[in-house]
Amino acid sequence: MDDFDVVIRNGTIATASDTMQCDVGIKDGKVVALARNLARGRTDIDAAGKLVLPGGVDGHCHLDQPMPDGLEMADDFLSGSISAACGGTTTVIPFAAQAKGQSLRAAVEDYHRRAEGKAVIDYAFHMIISDPTETVLREELPRLIREGYTSFKIYMTYDDMKLNDRQILDLLAVARREGAMAMIHAENSDCIAWLTEQLEAAGLTAPKYHAASRPMLVEREATHRAIALSELVDVPILIVHVSGKEAIEQIRWARGHGLRIYAETCPQYVMLTEQDLDMDGYHGAKCVCSPPPRDKENQQYIWDGLADGLFTVFSSDHAPFRYADAKGKMPEGKEVPFRYIPNGIPGLETRLPLLFSEGVGRGRIDLNRFVALTATEPAKMYGLYPRKGTIAIGGDADIAIWDPLKEVVIANEALHHNVDYTPYEGIKVIGWPTMTLSRGEIVYQENRPCGTAGRGKFLKCGLPDPARPKKR
Numbered sequence: 001m002d003d004f005d006v007v008i009r010n011g012t013i014a015t016a017s018d019t020m021q022c023d024v025g026i027k028d029g030k031v032v033a034l035a036r037n038l039a040r041g042r043t044d045i046d047a048a049g050k051l052v053l054p055g056g057v058d059g060h061c062h063l064d065q066p067m068p069d070g071l072e073m074a075d076d077f078l079s080g081s082i083s084a085a086c087g088g089t090t091t092v093i094p095f096a097a098q099a100k101g102q103s104l105r106a107a108v109e110d111y112h113r114r115a116e117g118k119a120v121i122d123y124a125f126h127m128i129i130s131d132p133t134e135t136v137l138r139e140e141l142p143r144l145i146r147e148g149y150t151s152f153k154i155y156m157t158y159d160d161m162k163l164n165d166r167q168i169l170d171l172l173a174v175a176r177r178e179g180a181m182a183m184i185h186a187e188n189s190d191c192i193a194w195l196t197e198q199l200e201a202a203g204l205t206a207p208k209y210h211a212a213s214r215p216m217l218v219e220r221e222a223t224h225r226a227i228a229l230s231e232l233v234d235v236p237i238l239i240v241h242v243s244g245k246e247a248i249e250q251i252r253w254a255r256g257h258g259l260r261i262y263a264e265t266c267p268q269y270v271m272l273t274e275q276d277l278d279m280d281g282y283h284g285a286k287c288v289c290s291p292p293p294r295d296k297e298n299q300q301y302i303w304d305g306l307a308d309g310l311f312t313v314f315s316s317d318h319a320p321f322r323y324a325d326a327k328g329k330m331p332e333g334k335e336v337p338f339r340y341i342p343n344g345i346p347g348l349e350t351r352l353p354l355l356f357s358e359g360v361g362r363g364r365i366d367l368n369r370f371v372a373l374t375a376t377e378p379a380k381m382y383g384l385y386p387r388k389g390t391i392a393i394g395g396d397a398d399i400a401i402w403d404p405l406k407e408v409v410i411a412n413e414a415l416h417h418n419v420d421y422t423p424y425e426g427i428k429v430i431g432w433p434t435m436t437l438s439r440g441e442i443v444y445q446e447n448r449p450c451g452t453a454g455r456g457k458f459l460k461c462g463l464p465d466p467a468r469p470k471k472r
Contacts, residue, residue, distance in 0.1 A: 055090025148460025319344020
């Protein structure tokens with residue numbers, strides 16, 4: 001009987017801290033050996049000339065999330081998890097969203113039903129809290145955190161989800177007491193509403209005016225306020241999808257004053273600009289997301305933050321709405337003013353190749369930083385490390401084997417999501433995964449998904465490393 005189920009040999013292994021030449025021995029879905037010249041396994045994979053990296057952890061994506069007003073996300077847990085695996089990601093953490101008037105536990109139970117029997121890779125849940133009632137604050141949320149749902153998202157904008165400062169303080173107090181991680185979408189809702197009304201009154205309703213309705217200052221103000229609320233409660237927070245230099249300046253100030261403020265950014269803020277919202281006709285709707293992409297100069301501030309540690313996490317914020325769809329970017333089958341265009345763009349499958357090519361390939365970040373941003377730090381942020389996010393003995397054998405020289409021109413027809421476009425159409429990247437293993441099982445190989453629906457497991461999260469309660 002062979003000692004190993006799988007051996008990956010002759011590759012270059014990289015983690016967040018080390019790069020080494022050795023083989024990886026896998027048994028029962030776990031990494032059990034890291035050494036040279038391991039004995040043969042039942043399956044031997046030759047990774048000569050390839051990089052052997054931890055499978056990506058996408059800590060911010062939306063799959064089959066209940067939507068208002070007849071809208072519908074294009075990707076469920078099957079198509080979304082297949083797409084993730086084909087891009088080198090082995091763990092996704094989408095959102096169980098509470099509707100106003102709904103119990104938080106009911107939202108989580110509904111999300112389990114949506115996921116059941118579909119995912120091909122492992123997954124956990126964040127919660128979105130839109131109605132922090134006394135029952136939620138005192139009973140449901142603390143209990144759910146203790147059951148392994150240890151992170152939740154707070155919105156400062158969107159009418160059906162936004163919370164006021166008092167509600168945010170109440171939730172941050174629960175996060176501090178229970179050791180949970182609070183994620184905050186920081187944009188000033190009242191400023192956006194006022195600007196939107198001014199633009200509409202002037203007849204400026206095309207997709208490109210979405211960016212004008214959400215200038216950097218509305219993100220800057222809300223980021224400043226979120227930091228102040230965090231400081232008042234003395235609890236760490238994660239500011240998600242940071243888009244621009246003005247919010248970055250607020251976070252740098254907070255860090256300089258010793259506050260535990262973490263930051264996430266996404267591919268759209270290094271690959272797209274506000275000009276992409278000004279495509280011919282209505283096509284700019286494909287790039288409507290919030291916060292919107294900024295100008296070309298601003299992208300350098302994001303790269304600087306990725307390189308110097310300002311950003312802890314690089315996520316897709318995959319929000320899959322089809323373009324030519326009455327349940328997507330064309331509500332009721334027609335072009336609509338920017339206010340009514342569903343916010344979000346697809347990106348689960350392209351997240352890692354874009355950062356690898358534009359970051360590692362162009363010398364903006366090194367390989368170990370790439371692993372940290374896309375796998376190790378998200379796993380730590382959400383209580384999944386070291387089971388996920390690294391290649392280490394005892395951890396799950398979640399591994400992506402990369403050809404660092406493979407050239408790919410991104411084309412939607414070659415992607416595996418259920419969306420009818422990609423905002424990155426035509427971009428050439430160098431470096432793409434050739435094989436993805438989830439717990440030692442091949443789920444993607446040479447542009448062919450091969451994972452079985454339902455093999456993905458739900459993950460209960462431990463307490464996030466940055467948010468563990470202080471010892472008294």
